Amino acid sequence: MPNSLLLISHLPIIPPTHTTPCHVSPRMSLNNNNNQTPKPPNPSSLLTSLPKLLWGPSLPPGLLISTVRTAWHSTWQLMMSQLAPSDPSGSYSRPTSKFRHVATTQFSRQNLHLYVALPCPWAHRTLIVRNLKGLEETIPVSIASPGQDGSWEFKSSSIPGLDKDILVPGKDSANGCKNLREVYGLRRGGYSGRTTVPMLWDVQNKEVVCNESYDIIEFFNSGLNGLASNPGLDLSPLELKGRIEEWNRVIYPNVNNGVYRCGFAQSQGAYDTAVSELFSTLDKLDDHLGRSRYLCGGTLTLADICLFTTLIRFDLVYNVLFKCTKKKLLEYSNLHAYMRDLYQIPKVAATCNFTAIMDGYYKTLFPLNPGSIQPVMPSGCEHEALSRPHNRESLSSTESKYVQVQ
Numbered sequence: 001m002p003n004s005l006l007l008i009s010h011l012p013i014i015p016p017t018h019t020t021p022c023h024v025s026p027r028m029s030l031n032n033n034n035n036q037t038p039k040p041p042n043p044s045s046l047l048t049s050l051p052k053l054l055w056g057p058s059l060p061p062g063l064l065i066s067t068v069r070t071a072w073h074s075t076w077q078l079m080m081s082q083l084a085p086s087d088p089s090g091s092y093s094r095p096t097s098k099f100r101h102v103a104t105t106q107f108s109r110q111n112l113h114l115y116v117a118l119p120c121p122w123a124h125r126t127l128i129v130r131n132l133k134g135l136e137e138t139i140p141v142s143i144a145s146p147g148q149d150g151s152w153e154f155k156s157s158s159i160p161g162l163d164k165d166i167l168v169p170g171k172d173s174a175n176g177c178k179n180l181r182e183v184y185g186l187r188r189g190g191y192s193g194r195t196t197v198p199m200l201w202d203v204q205n206k207e208v209v210c211n212e213s214y215d216i217i218e219f220f221n222s223g224l225n226g227l228a229s230n231p232g233l234d235l236s237p238l239e240l241k242g243r244i245e246e247w248n249r250v251i252y253p254n255v256n257n258g259v260y261r262c263g264f265a266q267s268q269g270a271y272d273t274a275v276s277e278l279f280s281t282l283d284k285l286d287d288h289l290g291r292s293r294y295l296c297g298g299t300l301t302l303a304d305i306c307l308f309t310t311l312i313r314f315d316l317v318y319n320v321l322f323k324c325t326k327k328k329l330l331e332y333s334n335l336h337a338y339m340r341d342l343y344q345i346p347k348v349a350a351t352c353n354f355t356a357i358m359d360g361y362y363k364t365l366f367p368l369n370p371g372s373i374q375p376v377m378p379s380g381c382e383h384e385a386l387s388r389p390h391n392r393e394s395l396s397s398t399e400s401k402y403v404q405v406q
Helices: 043-055 062-083 119-132 180-185 213-222 239-254 258-263 268-288 302-321 335-345 355-360
Strands: 112-117 143-147 199-202 208-210
Touching: 043 302, 112 119, 119 180, 119 302, 143 239, 143 268, 143 355, 180 199, 208 213, 239 268, 239 302, 258 302, 268 335, 302 335, 302 355
Parallel strands: 112 143
Antiparallel strands: 112 199, 199 208
C-alpha cells in the first residue's frame, strides 16, 4: 500500500513581501499641537488606506484582479506540485514508501522506537494497534508537530490533551533531534528523500526499519506477541485475511486516499471523479454496517482500524478543508455509530487528540487554507458526542452475511 503522507518536508514557503515605507507628510489639523511629536505611520494602516486612495470605495481594477488571480494560481500550482504530486489529469498521485518489508529486515525487536504525528491518519493506525496489543512499554513513541515549512518538528507543545492519558506532541526521546529530517539523516549513508510518518526506528543500529503504515500495523499485530501485554488479540486472523484484503482494496483508494484525492485534486475533472467514488463507497459501507458490527462480521480487524482513522477526521477536517461536502459523516447513521463504537474501545480515545488534528491541517496546509483560520470544532466531533451509546452490540451476536463492496 502506498506511503502514508500528510505533509511533505520540503513544502516551499513564500517569504513575506517587504515594502519600503512611504514618507507621507501628516495632515495638519487646526488644533494640532506643534510641540507634539507625530507618531510614525502604521504599516497595516497604510495598507488599509492605500487602496482607498487609489480607487475609493470601488472594487480594485479588473486588470489588478486578473493579475493577482493569475499569479496566485501559478504559485498554488507550484506549491501543490510539491505537497501533492499529480498525474497529467490533475489527480493526486500518492508517492510510494521508501522503507518496506519490515518482516525481512534485520533489527533488534527490543530496541524499536516509533515516530508519529497526531494529525496523520496513517500514523494514527500504528498508535491504535500499538495500544490495543499492549506494546506501549515495548515500543516507545516520539510525537512530532507540523512545522510552518511543512516538515515534522519535535518541540514542547501547548496543545491540550483530553486527560492525562491522551497523546500530545513533544520532544524526540530516542535521538534528541529537532526534526524528523534529522532522524532519517542518522541512518547509515544518510538520507535526503521524503521524511514521513509513521516511521519505525532501530535505536541500536540507528536505522529506519519501516515507514509504510500497513507494514507496521501488521508487524505490531503478529510480530511482537512475545513482548505484548495483549498477545491474544489478533486483528488479522488467518480465516479473515481474504476479507480484510478485499476491504482494503476498496477502502484505501476510495476512502483513505479518496479524501486526499478530493482535497489535492488539481483539476475539476479529477475532483469530480474522486468525490463521486468517495461518497459511493461511503453509501455502500453505511448499508453494510447496518447489518454487520464490523467490516468482517463480529470480529474487529485491521481493516476497521484503517477505516476508523479516516472517519474520525471526516467531519473535523475532510468535509470542510478537502471539499468532501456532499454529506457529513454525521448524516450516515450506521457509519457514525460504527465510528463511535471503535472510539469507545479502551485505549482508542487516548490516541485521538482533536486539537492537534485540526492544528495540523488548518494551520499548516497553506495552499488549501492561506489564511490559516481554523473553524470551530463540530459538536458531533467532541468527546461527549462520540461517547454516546452506539447500540451496535447486538450486531456482533451472529456473523452477518458478507457483502462485497465493488
